[in-house]
Amino acid sequence: MQRIGVFVCHCGSNIAATVDVKKVVEMVKTEPGVIHAEDYQYMCSEAGQAKIIEAVKEHKLNGLVVCSCSPRMHEATFRKCAERAGINPYMVEIANIREHCSWIHKDMDEATEKAVILARAAIAKVNLNAPLQAGESGVVKRALVIGGGIAGIQTALDIADAGFPVDIVEKEPSIGGRMSQLDKTFPTLDCSACILTPKMVEAAAHPNITIHTYSEVENVSGFVGNFTVEIRKKARSIDMDKCTGCGLCQEKCPMKKTPSEFNRGLGNRSAIYTPFAQAIPNVPVIDRNACLKFKTGKCGICSTVCAAGAIDYTQVDTMVTEKYGAIVVATGFDMIKLDKYDEYAYSQSKDVITSLELERVMNAAGPTKGHLERLSDGKAPKEIVFIQCVGSRCADGRGKGYCSKICCMYTAKHAMLIRDKYPDVNVTVFYIDVRTPGKNFDEFYRRAVENYGVNYVKGQVGKVIPQPDGKLLVQGVDLIDNKQILKEADMVVLAAAIEPNPDVRKIATMLTASIDNDNFLTEAHAKLRPVESPTAGIFLSGVCQGPKDIPETVAQAGAAAVKAIGLLAKDKLMTNPCTAKSDELLCNGCSKCANVCPYGAISYEVKEINDHGIRETRRVAQVNNALCQGCGACTVACPSGAMDLQGFSNRQIIAEVDAICR
Amino acid sequence: MQKIVERAKELLADGTVNRVLGWKKGDMCFNPEPAFFETAEDLDENFVYGGFCGANLSKYMIDASKLEGKTLVLLKPCDTYSFNQLINEHRVDREKAYIIGVGCKGKLNIETIKQSGVKGILNITENGDMLNIETLYGNTEMKYSDALLERCHVCKGKEHKIYDELIGESQDTSDRERFAEVEKIEKMSPEEKFAFFQKELSKCIRCNACRNVCPACSCRKCVFDSTKFDSSQKANTDSFEEKMFHIIRAFHVAGRCTDCGECSRVCPQGIPLHLFNRKFIKDINEFYGEYQAGADVDAKGPLTEYTFGDCEPSIVKERG
């Protein structure tokens, strides 16, 4: 039996106005284990805490129940107080008699009765509490950034500048991500490549940054401060050390008919290729599915022309295993597939394109060398229609429920750029709402309307019908004038919704980072911890967390870096002692617990057990305290009750149940 | 049966196995019991395999897995599901077992025979599709298929899910809808349901036979014997375990129970305990897709898996 002190807080009048605190003190005095009970105006104040410490000394208490506000407010305060009084901090339980009682009840008798019951439950629990010790674990002073777009690059640069080594893993042959595909950026119309390339170069040259391109994370184990990650470096078929990046191989390659991923399939590339001119590293890869040498064994021209002798057809995938203290996810986004939106004739007409495809069309390095032309016949368009929210803010389940956030602004940008360069082209934008929250954003949009004469129509397009003459008949509705619109266009641009990179779910599973229904990674707190995953040591950078434009992405990337640096700067981490614990004598070794553990914290060991004198070799569960986050899923999966959760044990919770139902 | 004995003797003799897990004759023809045999003589003298060998031997392999050398275990088709489930849960060691899948044409329920009005049974012999019953009051006969255990009427099929070799022919004896009884109860009013279960469970004497025979109830220490939940039956007065035993037991084996029917077979009070397990199985099938515990040795099991779109608990209310 413990020696318990109960401390009832008035919280000024917050509690005392509805709960008869004196009565609570009297009622709990007869509870088993209670040695002392008192009330005070503000238990959390210095004076209140001094009373607790004094009572501990005087009555030799070893357990405390504080009847006060929510444990979310002051549990930490009272645990520290207990520590100062010489008691284990986990011998403290809080009865929440403010948020869960005094604030919601008006009748004094009723509230007082409930407060007594809540106090009893806490007392019953403390009677079964055991002192717990937070463990310590070390921190590997190296960070991993998954994804080498602007988010990943910025995070890596910031971490590297703080003096910690960082590895970037990028699945494409070059870093740069989506931003490298953009032509101009809003709201200042900077050339995207001009502002991105210097950052790419800086990352490549940084002594603290190692870049693994054409690589993927294959497995993650471990826990905050000590992750072990296996990275698959896909066979490039080029010796990175020998290649000089001269580009002759690409020029001579006879297989030039592979759709270019970088140009969104609008142009072709060779089988040996670098995705774009400013690629980093400037080392090509051989697409083995397209290469004649790999397909037929004949060819080998690239090898013949390569003066450096860098071509290596025999390369195989290699695995790199590295330890990291922190992992930043920066996997970015892609456009949704448009197969469910066939009313817009995307699959039927080459002149219906997505906004990202338009970026490539407008770009000097793109398939049309920057000339605005119809992809079907190369003619200059005179009438362009933009359709907003294709798959965004979708209520019918075909697309995404969320707003993709960037489309209103980039469409204003596109419209403005077209009207600026080709004043004779008419631009019409069909929209649901125009959303421009952001610094200088609304001004930007208004310029498009007021200075550039872009025709904005509030309303949606029902159908785009390709005509025999090559034109596109757009059937829409103008909600303001309340009329049907039929418009012949030469080009239609769809603002397709963005969605998280499809690979992110796999990565989230490996990292046990939570992910929402739309495949965006969940933050630890929507408001107060927006760049941290609830899984300790995992940080979120860029669109993997939610739709963002470039300025927001860069800001968040920096914030994620700061959080990672804050972790890497520590030498030791305190672990949560409320972890699962297996009783070896009861364990069946059945693996049910390991099946439900989201952290891979449970492993099995075959060991000799001395079960009341019977020595037996058994398979028993072992919990890694540094990995276990204390959810308790295993405790219910365990049929024998061998697995229990410290701080929330079966007996503790049952004691609370019994106390409440008494 | 002779084939089994011969083969068992061979395997004992050539050292493949150290012992045989089978059934030995009881004091009556209808109560053979599980037993280990270590010698050919013992097999010749005591081994039996027949219609009353309903006992599922899988669970005995938990202990046998700890013994030196391999054990020859005889499994009927439905027993192999239990064995697989035990492999899945790392309770038995596949390497320690030499499995002979024995033929089964359904197992007999002595209670069914007695309930048909036959009294003073002295001996029962199988004769093709018929049973010849010798009683104190003369001889009578009964169709084999009329004396089957409940579980054989919902037979899982004649296929052995795991074995090293097979001896004998098996038959699929299912002739009833597996979930018909459960559905009948589901259709009752709450009052009728409650009355039904109260009547059945009131018979329980807490002898633990169901728990002891169940291959899924194989915990080293049952929660009802441990102090971990304050649910111990030490003082046989704890009303919690008294009242909740069968619900908790059914829940603990939910998703792991192969529906082998041993619980109902051994209950001395004749409580249809399989109605609990089968209700869970029916729900699991309906809510999470068809699942047969023990069919796949690597399955995670429905309670340690999930999908995002799983039904909500409110479905219980919605179904009414």
Next chain:
Amino acid sequence: MPINKEFKPKIVAFCCNWCSYAGADLAGSSRLAYPADVKIIKVPCSCRVNPMFILRAFEKGADGVIMCGCHPGDCHYSTGNYYARRRMTLLFSMLDYMGVENGRTRVEWVSAAEGVKFSTTMNEFVEKIYSLGENVRLGDLRCKK
């Protein structure tokens, strides 16, 4: 069976620390009242709730048990509420099958931001329990008392 006293139901609410417990705090700080019959037990995650706790509550005289967790997809531990959902679905189905009124059990997903939902849910649940009256069935399953 006591029939003379005024019915004061005993209701146990298991609340996840990361969502509904905080939701209850928000209900409190927003002064969104619900009956004092509800007593909350904090658990780290809905997946910590063992069906045995619920049966225990009923056996000890609870008239209703409600469990609140994070919305599917939002579990702090990624997957806990999915397991909890399956466990509770099966348990509730079994209780219903045994003739225990299915209104006595409930699962509701309440986030930390949903103080209003927490309060509304509790009000509804308590009302339901009042309409069902005292829980006798689970206490009397084996005619022992």
